[in-house]
Amino acid sequence: MSTAQHVQHSPLRIFLKTIAARAYPRVMAANRQKTWVFFDMAFPMVGALAMVLVYQGLHAPRQYLGFVVMGGAMLAFWQNVLWSMAAQFSWDRGNGTLELYVISPTTFEGVLLGMALGSMFTVTLRAGAILLLGSLLFGITYTAAGTLPAIGVFLLTLAALYCLGMLLASLFLFYGREAWHLSNAMQEPINFLSGLYFPVNALGAYVGGAASLVPMTLGLDAMRQLLLPGTPVFIPAGTEALLVAVQIPVFAVLAGISLRYMEIRARRDGKLVTRWE
Amino acid sequence: MGVAITRQWTGYAAAVRLGWAVSSNWTRPILFIVYSVLRPVSMALILAVMYTVITGNAAATRPYLAFLIVGTAFWSFIQEGVSEFATGILEDRGRYHILKYSYMAPLGFPIFLIGRATSKLASAAASVVIVLLVGTLALHLDISPLRVDYPLLVAACLLAFVSVIAFAITLSMVLLAGRDLHGYGEIMAQFLYLFSGAIFPISVLPGPIAWLASLSPLPYWLELCRRAIMHGQAYLMFPNLSDGEVFLRLVAATAGTLLLGYVLYRMADRRARRLGYIDMEANW
Amino acid sequence: MARTHHPSSDTSRLAVETRRLTRVYKTRRELTTALQDVDLEVGEGELFGVLGPNGAGKTTLIKILVTLLLPTSGQAFVDGLDVVTDYKRLRSRIGMVSGGEQAGYGILKVREQLWMFSQFYGMDSTAARKRIDELLERLGLSDAANKQITGLSSGMRQKMNLVRGLMTDPRVLFLDEPTVALDVSAARDVRSEVRRWMREDPTRTVILTTHYMQEADELCDRVAIVNRGRIVAEGTPRALKQSVDDDVIVDLQLDPGTPVLDRLRAIEGVGAASVREEDGVDRFSLMLADDGVLPRVMTTVEGAGRHVSGLVRRQPTLEDAFVKLVGRSMTEEEA
Incomplete structure (x- = not known):
């Protein structure tokens, strides 16, 4: 019989501590590598500016510039989900960190939430800067009454997006570089389908309906309806908010199932121990 | 002399093959194609929808749609040749730790970079054709392969490729001379986007920025591509200039890019070696 | 908790x-x-x-x-x-x-x-x-x-x-x-x-x-x-290590020349043999059934035109046990 007693902490304690611990390097990176200020600000800002100039080239009404600015701000969060959360497992696998996550008693959900929260400060700052500078630069006005409901929709959309990010991250457990390409391949199509730079009703009921699977589509459209007068209605904002709220548990449960399944597949096929491909 | 040229050519060809293998080897071809095609086609569709919601697709404005689609198609050369290329070089250094061997090889690092950039341009060619096909078939643009002015198109593209490669290898070396600049390749490509006239005429830009953009070879290249492909029905950025005048400006801007690129490359190379960054480990 | x-x-x-x-x-x-x-x-x-x-x-x-x-x-x-x-x-x-x-x-x-x-x-x-x-x-x-x-x-x-x-x-x-x-x-x-x-x-x-x-x-x-x-x-x-106690362990140092490892292994009474190159000379480690095998080893070496620059009999190590069991040294690539 063993003489030693082994301390085993509760899953909730490990989960919470993991979130804080995994957020830490992100917070430190923002603090120690000031280059993010340029990188995180310039990239989406330039992208949004290009689209604004396209509308100006087309002599579009000013409200369309507002669509672009709001889309650009939301893009910051989507890119964070896609590259700093889902694809991070590709980096972690490459340098052997993923192995250490796996053999520890923590969960992938904790690690991924930590990543998300850790970069929330920089991403929020990035999105806020686009919104503020874009609005001032192009003279965009918003409906004040819609602010609070829009913040509510934004938080729902964010939660749903990050749950979707967890689902995508599960692919990176098994697929290496292929998942990387998949993320790359998804980026522009989702920018297109989610109506990042134009009102989503322009896509029509079928394409727009299919695009609604991505929480950003409905969330962004609802926020535009609430904040930008004259936004063409795809689905009423309240219904869109409700649908996004439903997506949160759906993606969360799917992510949990997929993470477990992909971990077992990866253990079976030896994919967790593959270094740089 | 002859032997040296042969050796450089062999090295260049090897670098092209290596670049192609790095881009395509690790993944299933179908995914590679999806990746190469989906991005530019989606971008073209975004612009097409933006165009449609504003103009209602009125017949009089159709040349502007062609302007957007042709610009987006040829932009793939910059996306691959500059952004993806620079990212690849930084990954060779920080992630795969193999850049130092290419740098030290007797072939010469610039030749290696030119070879890798060429392979990137080659892999972008498919995207260009596919976006033009989507423009023709799905968006009903009046593009016919039989009416394209091929000599003008090829001459403009060859000159532009010299500029793109010069820009790509200079940017790579500048990024190698810094720490943790992963991702900056993409940012620089985005900046070029603003100055290129790919999706809006450079005249839309505020005065001083429009003047800066007019020093870049990219607007002249894209203008010539549109003129060659749209056979007289193109929406023109430089309506007052003849084909020959636009071409001359492209030649001058290319020469300027080469000169500036050479100076910047040498400076960045010295800095990278002085600071020991050539074999730096990634920190992300 | x-x-x-x-x-x-x-x-x-x-x-x-x-x-x-x-x-x-x-x-x-x-x-x-x-x-x-x-x-x-x-x-x-x-x-x-x-x-x-x-x-x-x-x-x-x-x-x-x-x-x-x-x-x-x-x-x-x-x-x-x-x-x-x-x-x-x-x-x-x-x-x-x-x-x-x-x-x-x-x-x-x-x-x-x-x-x-x-x-x-x-x-x-x-x-x-x-x-x-x-x-x-x-x-x-x-x-x-x-x-x-x-x-x-x-x-x-x-x-x-x-x-x-x-x-x-x-x-x-x-x-x-x-x-x-x-x-x-x-x-x-x-x-x-x-x-x-x-x-x-x-x-x-x-x-x-x-x-x-x-x-x-x-x-x-x-x-x-x-x-x-x-x-x-x-x-x-x-x-x-005791499993190789009955064997005679010999370290043989040869100047560079024709490869002889396979010939040495083929000698009756040579239980195992491995070689590593060090400082420009080949250092062989041989496991012999008894002292009587050594002359045959020397004949083979000389027959291959190799010059012996050192010969030492020593106590067995874990490495010797490994070589005997696996047939090659840890650093030697499998044929």
């Missing part, structure tokens, strides 16, 4: 047990058997070595035992828990440190990085920091505690990795080539810390894979020699 776990099954006295453990890797073109019917029993409190040449299956064995890889067939238990079905409970009881490990985030400082990993085990932050400082001190890394990871030498980095493995006080610690590519001093520090850590609690178990025979001889209570996915011998280093 912390709770205490008492291993209760019959196998709990064994820290590691495998039964006919097999792992086959499938690629599109071929099947590779990395482990075949491996039966292993490691008692609680043992420092157990797994020796084998490259590709023998050592790392595959470790990866299965730390729950990173599923076996194709067979069973494996660590601290009494099935690595396939009970892996979640098992993970809080194990640790792993691999040689040349680059895991973690370069932006963090040593102490921060270690704290981060401690939290994945639910450790109390204050206790974790205290433990980290204590281990850093022991390994002579206190001065580097506030250094960024990217600025560490490979020896310092590996010591930091060892701290990561030790700080959570695992019941079973897996060390996969922990001293590979380290200088003599750093390797010695790592080995002595492992020994000290085990002395702190006699129920702690270490499974060590290594290329270095001397390391295994010096550290391990028992070793298993793995070759081509199978365990070919198992026992204490002393017992394994």
